Amino acid sequence: MYSYLGLFLCILFVCCSATPFTIIGSRRSILREINNNDKSDHPDYAVELNATNFDDVLKDTPATFAVVEFFAHWCPACRNYKPHYEKVARLFNGPDAVHPGIILMTRVDCASKVCASSIFFLHNMWFRVYKKHALMIGTSLFTFSEAQINNKLCDQFSVVHYPMLFWGRPPKFVGGSWEPKQEKSDICVIDDACTADRLLNWINKELGSSFGLDDQRFGNEHLSSNISDPGQIVKAIYDVEEATSTAFDIILGHKMIKPESRASLIKFLQLLVVHHPSKRCRKGSAEFLMSFDDLYPADFWSTNEQEINKGSLSDLQICGKDLPHGQWIFCRGSKNDTRGFR
Ligand SMILES: *[C@@H]1O[C@H](CO)[C@@H](O)[C@H](O)[C@H]1NC(C)=O
Ligand SMILES: *[C@@H]1O[C@H](CO)[C@@H](O)[C@H](O)[C@H]1NC(C)=O
Numbered sequence: 001m002y003s004y005l006g007l008f009l010c011i012l013f014v015c016c017s018a019t020p021f022t023i024i025g026s027r028r029s030i031l032r033e034i035n036n037n038d039k040s041d042h043p044d045y046a047v048e049l050n051a052t053n054f055d056d057v058l059k060d061t062p063a064t065f066a067v068v069e070f071f072a073h074w075c076p077a078c079r080n081y082k083p084h085y086e087k088v089a090r091l092f093n094g095p096d097a098v099h100p101g102i103i104l105m106t107r108v109d110c111a112s113k114v115c116a117s118s119i120f121f122l123h124n125m126w127f128r129v130y131k132k133h134a135l136m137i138g139t140s141l142f143t144f145s146e147a148q149i150n151n152k153l154c155d156q157f158s159v160v161h162y163p164m165l166f167w168g169r170p171p172k173f174v175g176g177s178w179e180p181k182q183e184k185s186d187i188c189v190i191d192d193a194c195t196a197d198r199l200l201n202w203i204n205k206e207l208g209s210s211f212g213l214d215d216q217r218f219g220n221e222h223l224s225s226n227i228s229d230p231g232q233i234v235k236a237i238y239d240v241e242e243a244t245s246t247a248f249d250i251i252l253g254h255k256m257i258k259p260e261s262r263a264s265l266i267k268f269l270q271l272l273v274v275h276h277p278s279k280r281c282r283k284g285s286a287e288f289l290m291s292f293d294d295l296y297p298a299d300f301w302s303t304n305e306q307e308i309n310k311g312s313l314s315d316l317q318i319c320g321k322d323l324p325h326g327q328w329i330f331c332r333g334s335k336n337d338t339r340g341f342r
């Protein structure tokens with residue numbers, strides 16, 4: 001039996017030295033893992049996919065769009081590109097994503113070899129050695145050294161160089177493919193993405209968005225803060241003022257006041273005069289209320305409303321003219337002039 005084992009180890013050695021990429025590749029991926037653990041405690045933001053989970057992940061993602069990067073772990077350009085890709089992935093992937101649910105950023109290693117299946121073959125071969133069917137070893141090993149798990153996937157997308165990036169809606173990638181000369185395709189190549197800036201520019205152009213690499217998540221971390229801090233309460237009132245002002249801009253700007261809603265609006269203004277947390281909104285509401293009959297006379301809707309008081313209505317600032325705009329503190333979005341989850 002030991003001589004069989006010797007033969008087996010010998011064949012294994014010969015086969016492996018004949019396929020240097022296998023060895024270099026796996027050593028590099030081990031190094032890469034060690035590096036990652038050393039350098040940072042968060043895993044990559046981009047989701048690593050392989051032939052096994054590719055379809056499932058893209059089918060299940062709630063994101064509206066997907067980016068798939070095909071690369072090879074041994075390719076120097078890909079390794080240089082990784083930090084760029086990660087910088088963009090940080091914005092969209094993971095629990096702390098600045099802009100969650102919009103884009104799923106993924107990568108597929110076209111040169112990935114099968115570790116799991118090599119162990120399987122080893123077991124298989126041990127078994128055969130034990131049962132003295134040693135002749136099977138050679139063929140098994142040959143199959144193993146050729147096995148690149150994502151080959152078929154990369155071929156389907158006609159990956160001709162590394163890295164190569166694709167863009168599309170996630171379901172279009174499921175069982176999908178791409179051909180260089182295809183006229184119309186639901187999946188397209190991102191052709192100008194060699195730095196993080198250019199990749200994000202490409203995405204912004206595609207979506208008409210204005211995401212920035214420095215976008216930060218605002219808002220929620222402030223919310224958990226200190227409600228007995230007077231400074232924060234003052235800021236919170238800015239938000240309420242601005243929200244009130246925006247609401248009235250919408251109500252007046254879209255002529256939402258109708259004969260049947262007139263009475264409700266008067267009641268609402270009466271409430272604001274007494275209870276609004278901001279002094280200037282209380283004052284503005286009171287002024288609006290006092291001039292309400294002039295602005296909205298009972299026969300307002302029967303006359304030509306285009307002419308009547310148009311100027312004075314659009315000028316009306318319920319919380320005063322000095323209200324600073326775009327100052328969202330607690331309700332701020334990911335950018336300084338946006339709100340909520342934007
Ligand atoms: C594919 O990736 C998943 C998740 O990382 C892993 O569990 C699985 O073993 C991989 N498949 C192969 C064939 O390597
Ligand atoms: C909350 O703010 C008040 C006033 O600024 C301060 O005295 C107090 O220490 C703060 N509490 C916490 C938990 O930060």
Ligand SMILES: *[C@@H]1O[C@H](CO)[C@@H](O)[C@H](O)[C@H]1NC(C)=O
Binds near residue numbers: 336
């Ligand atoms: C918000 O944007 C305005 C205009 O773009 C700028 O002047 C201001 O400094 C920004 N504020 C912060 C906190 O970034």
